[in-house]
Amino acid sequence: MPRWGMVIDVKRCIACWGCTIACKEEHFLPPGVFFNRVLIGESGKFPTSSKLIYPVLCNHCSDAACVEACPTGATYVREDGIVAIDDEKCVGCRACMVSCPYQQRTYYDENVKTREYFPGQGKTEMEIIGEKLYPFKLGTVIKCNFCSERLEDGMKKGLTPGKDEDASPACVNICPVGARIFGDLDDPNSEINRLIMEKKGKQLRKEFGTEPAVYYID
Amino acid sequence: MNDKHQDLVETMFPSDGSGIKPYEWMISPTRQRQWIDDKGIFLWLAFFFSEIGAGLYFMSLFYSFRPGIVLGWLITLVLGGLIHMLYLGNPKRAWRMIMKPNTSELSRGIWIIGVFAVLGFLQIITPGGFNMVFNFIMGILCLLIISHGFATMNVVRALPAWNSTIVLPLSIISGIWVGHQLLQLMFAISGNAAAASGMEVWAATFFLAYFLCMLLYAWGTWHSSGAAKASIQRMLEGDLKQITYIGVGVLAILVPLVFTLIMWGGDTNGFLIFLRLASVCAGDLAIRYLIMKSAVYNPLI
Amino acid sequence: MTYKTDEIWEDKWVNTTCGVCYCGCGAKVRVVNGVPVKIEGIKESTMGGTGSGLCGKGAAGLMYYHDPNRIKKPLLRTNPEKGIGVDPKWKEIEWDEALDMIATKMKKIMEDDPNKILFTNQTMRASDGPHNHPYFYAQAYGVKNNGNFIIGGGSLHCGNACHMLGGLIHGAWSIAPDWRYTKYVLKWGSSKGTGSGHSAMTNARLRADAIRRGIKEIVFDPMGNFAGGKATEWLAILPGTDAAVGLAIANYIVNIRGEMDELYLKAKTNFVYLIKDDGTYMRHEKSDKPLVYDTKDGKVKEYDDTSAAWEDLALDGEYEYNGETVRPCFVPFKEHLKQFTVEWAADISTVPAAKILEVAKGWVDNAQIGSTITIEGKTFPYRPVSSVTFRGSQGHTNGIHQVAAIDLMAQLVGAEDVPGGTLGWPAIRRAYPGGHYEQTCTVGTDGVIVPSVFYSHDPWPVHAPSYPATNMGCVDVWTHCTLSHIPYVNEVDYIHEKLGMTSKPEMIFGISANFVISNSDWDVAVKNFKDCFVVQMDLWVNETDQAIGDLILPDVSYLEKDCWSSEIDAFFFSGSPSFEDWYVHLQQPVAKPIGESRFFMDVYIDVANRVGVLDKFNAKLNDYYGIKDPELQIKPGEVLDWKQIGERVLKWVYGDDKEKIEKQGYATWHKPIEDVYWRWNIDSRCPVYMEYLIHDRRNMEKIFEETGFDYKKLEMDMDQYTPLPSWFWPESHKDLDNEFDLLAFSYRDILHTNNTTFQNPYVDEVSQMCPYTFTITLNTTMAKEKGFKDGDIIWIENKFGVKEKGIVKTMEAQSPKVIGIAGQGGLWADGRPVAKGKGSNFCKLLPSKLKYFDPVAGNMETAVAVKIYKA
Numbered sequence A: 001m002p003r004w005g006m007v008i009d010v011k012r013c014i015a016c017w018g019c020t021i022a023c024k025e026e027h028f029l030p031p032g033v034f035f036n037r038v039l040i041g042e043s044g045k046f047p048t049s050s051k052l053i054y055p056v057l058c059n060h061c062s063d064a065a066c067v068e069a070c071p072t073g074a075t076y077v078r079e080d081g082i083v084a085i086d087d088e089k090c091v092g093c094r095a096c097m098v099s100c101p102y103q104q105r106t107y108y109d110e111n112v113k114t115r116e117y118f119p120g121q122g123k124t125e126m127e128i129i130g131e132k133l134y135p136f137k138l139g140t141v142i143k144c145n146f147c148s149e150r151l152e153d154g155m156k157k158g159l160t161p162g163k164d165e166d167a168s169p170a171c172v173n174i175c176p177v178g179a180r181i182f183g184d185l186d187d188p189n190s191e192i193n194r195l196i197m198e199k200k201g202k203q204l205r206k207e208f209g210t211e212p213a214v215y216y217i218d
Numbered sequence B: 001m002n003d004k005h006q007d008l009v010e011t012m013f014p015s016d017g018s019g020i021k022p023y024e025w026m027i028s029p030t031r032q033r034q035w036i037d038d039k040g041i042f043l044w045l046a047f048f049f050s051e052i053g054a055g056l057y058f059m060s061l062f063y064s065f066r067p068g069i070v071l072g073w074l075i076t077l078v079l080g081g082l083i084h085m086l087y088l089g090n091p092k093r094a095w096r097m098i099m100k101p102n103t104s105e106l107s108r109g110i111w112i113i114g115v116f117a118v119l120g121f122l123q124i125i126t127p128g129g130f131n132m133v134f135n136f137i138m139g140i141l142c143l144l145i146i147s148h149g150f151a152t153m154n155v156v157r158a159l160p161a162w163n164s165t166i167v168l169p170l171s172i173i174s175g176i177w178v179g180h181q182l183l184q185l186m187f188a189i190s191g192n193a194a195a196a197s198g199m200e201v202w203a204a205t206f207f208l209a210y211f212l213c214m215l216l217y218a219w220g221t222w223h224s225s226g227a228a229k230a231s232i233q234r235m236l237e238g239d240l241k242q243i244t245y246i247g248v249g250v251l252a253i254l255v256p257l258v259f260t261l262i263m264w265g266g267d268t269n270g271f272l273i274f275l276r277l278a279s280v281c282a283g284d285l286a287i288r289y290l291i292m293k294s295a296v297y298n299p300l301i
Numbered sequence C: 001m002t003y004k005t006d007e008i009w010e011d012k013w014v015n016t017t018c019g020v021c022y023c024g025c026g027a028k029v030r031v032v033n034g035v036p037v038k039i040e041g042i043k044e045s046t047m048g049g050t051g052s053g054l055c056g057k058g059a060a061g062l063m064y065y066h067d068p069n070r071i072k073k074p075l076l077r078t079n080p081e082k083g084i085g086v087d088p089k090w091k092e093i094e095w096d097e098a099l100d101m102i103a104t105k106m107k108k109i110m111e112d113d114p115n116k117i118l119f120t121n122q123t124m125r126a127s128d129g130p131h132n133h134p135y136f137y138a139q140a141y142g143v144k145n146n147g148n149f150i151i152g153g154g155s156l157h158c159g160n161a162c163h164m165l166g167g168l169i170h171g172a173w174s175i176a177p178d179w180r181y182t183k184y185v186l187k188w189g190s191s192k193g194t195g196s197g198h199s200a201m202t203n204a205r206l207r208a209d210a211i212r213r214g215i216k217e218i219v220f221d222p223m224g225n226f227a228g229g230k231a232t233e234w235l236a237i238l239p240g241t242d243a244a245v246g247l248a249i250a251n252y253i254v255n256i257r258g259e260m261d262e263l264y265l266k267a268k269t270n271f272v273y274l275i276k277d278d279g280t281y282m283r284h285e286k287s288d289k290p291l292v293y294d295t296k297d298g299k300v301k302e303y304d305d306t307s308a309a310w311e312d313l314a315l316d317g318e319y320e321y322n323g324e325t326v327r328p329c330f331v332p333f334k335e336h337l338k339q340f341t342v343e344w345a346a347d348i349s350t351v352p353a354a355k356i357l358e359v360a361k362g363w364v365d366n367a368q369i370g371s372t373i374t375i376e377g378k379t380f381p382y383r384p385v386s387s388v389t390f391r392g393s394q395g396h397t398n399g400i401h402q403v404a405a406i407d408l409m410a411q412l413v414g415a416e417d418v419p420g421g422t423l424g425w426p427a428i429r430r431a432y433p434g435g436h437y438e439q440t441c442t443v444g445t446d447g448v449i450v451p452s453v454f455y456s457h458d459p460w461p462v463h464a465p466s467y468p469a470t471n472m473g474c475v476d477v478w479t480h481c482t483l484s485h486i487p488y489v490n491e492v493d494y495i496h497e498k499l500g501m502t503s504k505p506e507m508i509f510g511i512s513a514n515f516v517i518s519n520s521d522w523d524v525a526v527k528n529f530k531d532c533f534v535v536q537m538d539l540w541v542n543e544t545d546q547a548i549g550d551l552i553l554p555d556v557s558y559l560e561k562d563c564w565s566s567e568i569d570a571f572f573f574s575g576s577p578s579f580e581d582w583y584v585h586l587q588q589p590v591a592k593p594i595g596e597s598r599f600f601m602d603v604y605i606d607v608a609n610r611v612g613v614l615d616k617f618n619a620k621l622n623d624y625y626g627i628k629d630p631e632l633q634i635k636p637g638e639v640l641d642w643k644q645i646g647e648r649v650l651k652w653v654y655g656d657d658k659e660k661i662e663k664q665g666y667a668t669w670h671k672p673i674e675d676v677y678w679r680w681n682i683d684s685r686c687p688v689y690m691e692y693l694i695h696d697r698r699n700m701e702k703i704f705e706e707t708g709f710d711y712k713k714l715e716m717d718m719d720q721y722t723p724l725p726s727w728f729w730p731e732s733h734k735d736l737d738n739e740f741d742l743l744a745f746s747y748r749d750i751l752h753t754n755n756t757t758f759q760n761p762y763v764d765e766v767s768q769m770c771p772y773t774f775t776i777t778l779n780t781t782m783a784k785e786k787g788f789k790d791g792d793i794i795w796i797e798n799k800f801g802v803k804e805k806g807i808v809k810t811m812e813a814q815s816p817k818v819i820g821i822a823g824q825g826g827l828w829a830d831g832r833p834v835a836k837g838k839g840s841n842f843c844k845l846l847p848s849k850l851k852y853f854d855p856v857a858g859n860m861e862t863a864v865a866v867k868i869y870k871a
């Protein structure tokens, strides 16, 4: 069984937000909901200050705070390392949301569901079809799932996640500079393991002990 | 032409400071919202009611005061429980919350409440229910319920202000203090002035302990980490400072202090006890509100 | 959370071309049950990012289709009063009525003078091709030159000076570093590889690989944001002062270090041409060719005389020719450079002298002068240093000298169009195997390259200034403007009157341009254009439409467009500059047109047919694509729509592979290495010494004298017509004083293409999460000193009382003397509610006087002295 993980190369990333937007399309996310974001900050003082750019998403932590906090078992770590939410089980207590040090979860309620991309002008065809094709359950928590449906479909067709786009997460595909590399953390020869080793990949906020599967290199 | 800049400013730079600048999300300390904003406010109330109900139950055990445990049981389960349900996204599935007691503090809490409900009911209906064993078990359960809210928050490592060790003692003391007050009032109302007066020496003690815990919490949190400090800062200087000064300074500390001094030596009076209780409850709510509202996550970069 | 696959009855990906900016990345769109739901890039293609990468705005392009604010029927103004803030009182009319109205109007004007019709190009909305067709569409009406074009999109902020020199030096529209082989890149006010510019994502991909390979990238920019924020080193510079630094580096190379690529200078530049005392070329009495001195034979020869070996040509010395003293133009050039010391440049630019020196040193050290590299069995000089610029540095009244100075340092070390150096955009295009349409550069007079395809007018050979002027842009007089600035200047009436321009415009036929708010002072734009009958084809009613539009026709977005031609002729605009294979994408419809919207090419054809010029247009098409096959040529009298024309042209261009290519959505074929570094193998010379400017100056001054055009009163700086790249203060700096103490500049945000993307809710949403996109940036310390903090609403006001509101956001990475505004915000059109009120408009702050435009290339001074105060 692989354990899926990602390396984000912040040196390559140009803060284009492609990942954020492609992800929104992939999952038909309503306005204000993001499974992927780009953090833009600054450090240092003029004239030697530098721009910080960190794309963030759910880290699919192997020791996830959200899983620990979830009282129902709705949030769980799958065998392939993906932290998933079973929306049949979620009671919407948001303990997971509060617990996630990375704040990668969103509560899907009436307020979110009724938002329109063109406020007051009704939902577009895309929003309407999205609700049908990719429905979220009211009163549950949603988040990035490493595009597991893409992965599964692709693998069924014999494709390799991280290599073939039909088996890879949407944000990895869209990234115009190859800053997102997807692969198997359990495979010592995988591209991501090589990068983590060579470039000394770091997890964000390692001190929370959640063991993120997303590594950053620069 | 248009002047929509103000709208944009409101979105990007919320003027009350309570909101989050979208571009600072997880870049600066970022506020916890789920468990206080919008429907999250129910959780604040639910935690409060569970606490005071269990506090009353707990104190009543010492006086074998059946009306006390009945009322305490009802407050905890009916008010606390119901409001909890209102908060949930899918209340119909609430039973599922018992599934993960081994990892989830919340799940453990649900178990405790369940056990408390059953055993409490038994104690209430059992003549001679106030025996050592029952009292001991119920006492422990009460303490667990009192601290349930804060314990659930305490395990959130992501929020340093909640993760502080002093959170638990603070919550237990506050539960006992409010429970004690409620019981004292019940005695005063039911005409048992002696009992009420006898309890006053404990009132002074609990108040002192409560006060010390608060100081300790503020001091400890301030010194524990950057994000935790930011929380305290928000209470003292930020948009929450009014609540801090009035809610905590006046209602939780000053007013009870004055009344306690007035009733010093057991010179109690039902009306004063009531006023003090009201102030203490409001103060307790304020503290809880502040702790929940001011907690911030560490920035990611 | 999972797909409900049982709800899906149709699920397909359609290959097309992204139309969100002008780069035209290959894109594919997922259509489920007839609804476009997702966009990704095309993995196989080099047009675009890594794998199936696209940028954020490209990924967000779906909203162009889904926007309920799109216009669905032609709209006619019923309120005769025009202006900003006036309700046009639109009335929906039928297409037929609208087209008749246009045709009638046009016919009437044409009886008098077709030059009274203005056209706009359409870079505003993207590579929504076709690219060059509006230019020759206009010609079909009898419109002369390129002076009848009002610029869309990037507006005059874009690259007149860059394009002019790009054409003269590389035969190309623009430049890029040779990412694959370079080691040391200098970027001057350019975001190539980090966001915008041509082939944005292609460049971003190539740059990311180069950065990972370990190249050094040094960015000169007023702010450390898109380019600077990603650079190995960012050096804060004041807008418009790049030339000073560039000239100081050139001086270092020539006079201090004394290490140049002499062979290159002798072989590929005009530095060896002999000049007379007045600075003009000494020419051969018969052939009129410039002359060189062969040191081996001790003789003066024609520059292309093959008996003289390159290495023997003189770069210095003084010679006699026909009794006159002549010397290689490098001699005065070298002397001229001496005045530009590093300290002098530091004073002007605020870049510390030590840093300039460090960069200059790094430049020469990395240039590896003399080294060669063998690629695919072919050997080329290897110069892994590249100096590139675009909009930022050239958008000043000294634009031409800015670009010349930045180019100069590359010339001196021979790092031009060779591996590792600065590459022109693909300037040539080979025919598809088995097809036609090949475009290669030729060598023109004086050995200067003539580009194969160029927008509007060719940079070479350049016509001599003449009068009377025949069109609004007066390009007869200003001969170097890719697109003319004259239509926007406040003194336009005076200019026209003096220069005898009698074709006062009466009508504009435009494509989604937003020229009222995207150039300079809005009021001047309204004044200059409001008397025209303004027809625009547009997706929404934009600001220009609302202010002065008379008739707005609903256009299709790129997602509904069947545009076979979109990239065929755009190789020089959006192809990969590297040695990657050729890729040419089609734009194929992924959904049905919204409402009654129609593709503007079909509207063009319909109108041309009604006016009676369709045959002419068709003939131009035949000519443009070089269609020789009589079967495929469009014949007189034939009325074909754009799709039907495509059937023929594609057949001509791709031969038997036409169907295959249509099916896969793009064509690709091999680009051999000699087609990348093609310039090395042709005998051409870069006119680094801009001798032509001496003649232009003489001609223009003569015209001005004869016509009484008082250029001095208009403060047009004719001194800039000098052959030597020199230092001139940009007009904005001259305006600085104690009160107006800041220079406002604008920059392109990776999320935005001009102003259209402001209406995209996906983009809007993430823009609000960016600290700088919708705000006005101030240096943190400067803001504090002036008493501003994040979130303050301020006014920015220029010397002419024009002001704009904005929200303050402080940042460290910005020069303390400037304020930055992204893109073209500050929008107010009712037709675009998402865009409304977002960001601030920088353009309106730019004064529209002639003196604020580069007197040579016509680009606008895109910095402005302002004061700021709390609103």
Ligand code: SF4
Pocket (backbone or CB within 6 Å): A057, A058, A059, A060, A061, A064, A065, A066, A067, A083, A099, A100, A101, A102, A103, A104, A105, A143, A210
């Ligand atoms: S990032 Fe947060 S939501 Fe994702 S697995 Fe880790 S703890 Fe859970």
Ligand code: SF4
Pocket (backbone or CB within 6 Å): A012, A013, A014, A015, A016, A017, A018, A019, A020, A038, A055, A171, A174, A175, A176, A177, A178, A179, A180
């Ligand atoms: S798509 Fe890639 S380059 Fe763009 S923001 Fe995301 S990680 Fe960065």
Ligand code: SF4
Pocket (backbone or CB within 6 Å): C018, C019, C020, C021, C022, C023, C024, C025, C048, C054, C055, C056, C057, C058, C059, C199, C200, C201
């Ligand atoms: S760079 Fe331009 S063409 Fe390429 S994806 Fe982005 S918007 Fe589209």
